[in-house]
Amino acid sequence: MKFRFQTRPKQEKVRIIVVSSIIFVLVFLAIFSGIIFPGTTFADIIDNSIGKFFNLFAFLKNNYVVLLENITIVIFIWILNKLLLLLVNVFTKKGHRSETIGDLLRSMVKYLSVIVAVFLILSAWGVQTPTLLAGAGIIGLALSFGAQSLIEDIFSGLFIIFEKQFSVGDVIQIGDFRGVVKDIGIRITRFEDLNGDVKIINNSDIRGAINTSNALSPAICDISISYGADIEQVEGIIKKNLDKIREKIPEIVEGPFYFGVEKLADSSVVLRVVARTEETKKKNVLRALNKEMKVLFDKNGIEIPFPQLVVHSDKKE
Numbered sequence: 001m002k003f004r005f006q007t008r009p010k011q012e013k014v015r016i017i018v019v020s021s022i023i024f025v026l027v028f029l030a031i032f033s034g035i036i037f038p039g040t041t042f043a044d045i046i047d048n049s050i051g052k053f054f055n056l057f058a059f060l061k062n063n064y065v066v067l068l069e070n071i072t073i074v075i076f077i078w079i080l081n082k083l084l085l086l087l088v089n090v091f092t093k094k095g096h097r098s099e100t101i102g103d104l105l106r107s108m109v110k111y112l113s114v115i116v117a118v119f120l121i122l123s124a125w126g127v128q129t130p131t132l133l134a135g136a137g138i139i140g141l142a143l144s145f146g147a148q149s150l151i152e153d154i155f156s157g158l159f160i161i162f163e164k165q166f167s168v169g170d171v172i173q174i175g176d177f178r179g180v181v182k183d184i185g186i187r188i189t190r191f192e193d194l195n196g197d198v199k200i201i202n203n204s205d206i207r208g209a210i211n212t213s214n215a216l217s218p219a220i221c222d223i224s225i226s227y228g229a230d231i232e233q234v235e236g237i238i239k240k241n242l243d244k245i246r247e248k249i250p251e252i253v254e255g256p257f258y259f260g261v262e263k264l265a266d267s268s269v270v271l272r273v274v275a276r277t278e279e280t281k282k283k284n285v286l287r288a289l290n291k292e293m294k295v296l297f298d299k300n301g302i303e304i305p306f307p308q309l310v311v312h313s314d315k316k317e
Contacts, residue, residue, distance in 0.1 A: 066124050073120045081113040107186070149204065153187040156203035160184060166211045171279040173210040174201070180280065194283070216253055216276040219286040223293050224268035226305040231261070231269060237300050238273065238293075245296075249288045251281045256289060268305045 088105045159165070161184060166172055170181050172191065179191035179199060189206060191199045225234055238258050246252050254276035262272040273293060277285045297304055 069124045070121050073117060073124065077113050077117040077120075081109060084109045084113075149202075150187065152204040153202050156206065157184065157186045157189070160189070160203060160206070166209065166213070170211055170213040173212055174206060174208070178212075212279045217279040217282045219252075219275045219277055219282050219289055221256075221273045221275075221286065221289040221293055222262055222270050223273070223290075223297070224265065224270050224304055225297075226268060226303050229269070229302060234271070234302055235260075237296065237302070238271070241296055242273075245289070245292045246275075248292055249275070249285060251277050251285050251288075253277050 085106055088102055088109065166181055166184075168181050168184060172179065172181055174191075177191070177193065177199060179193040181189065182192050182198065183190040185203075188200050188202055191201065193199065225231070235258065242256050242258065245256055252275045256273050256275035259272040259274055261269060263270040273289065275285055275289055294304070296302075
């Protein structure tokens, strides 16, 4: 068994070398038979058979004008493509939405450049491009009936970009999912959640999205005190230390503010403190705010109650 496994790769290599050598000889003869064997019957046979496919000299001789025209078209389209991309980079200013539009325009310029170059080259070779366009239109119409979801995604992507619904870098809430917009494409949009996972959503499926980056987001800290605590004294302590809390949490943009009694719970009075910050820093600010409120209450001897179960029993004599 060992010997068989070792010889099979060698046999395959030999077979590949033999086939490659035969192909090389045939191509070589097809190209250079007229030069190596001029005026011979062998050269005539080769020229009239495989030579028709590999006679590069005759091909270049008969079509050098068209080839030069093709090279000119490619160079012209390449220069035009670079100029258009340069204009896109100049006129798209820095910013989330501008970067998104710039990416879209760059993609459109590249695709259009390739399409125009292909049609010009085909036209140079004598292909009837109007007929080709008409055929492409018919094929596109037929395909559109089977690609309605794709067309819907494309139009939804264009509306998202030009209606400024959201841009790259914004934090978006879609149903139960919340994430940062990483890339907006013609067909799909990529989001990254807090865990670093990338979620890809078709543009037509993005409905009821909430853009939480348009304004500062509130970091809401609800903290409880017992019913026996002096609420006016507790409120005075909180208001007196709000500025110190802000100094300790530099990510706070506005606040923190004391909003008063939020709820009279079963076993506690719930007080609310709110700070405003950027959406991407909201969780960090909330954690820091919870910590500072706990430290403040501990320093001032304010009890934070926990759920307790009171059981009453009747004593029978």
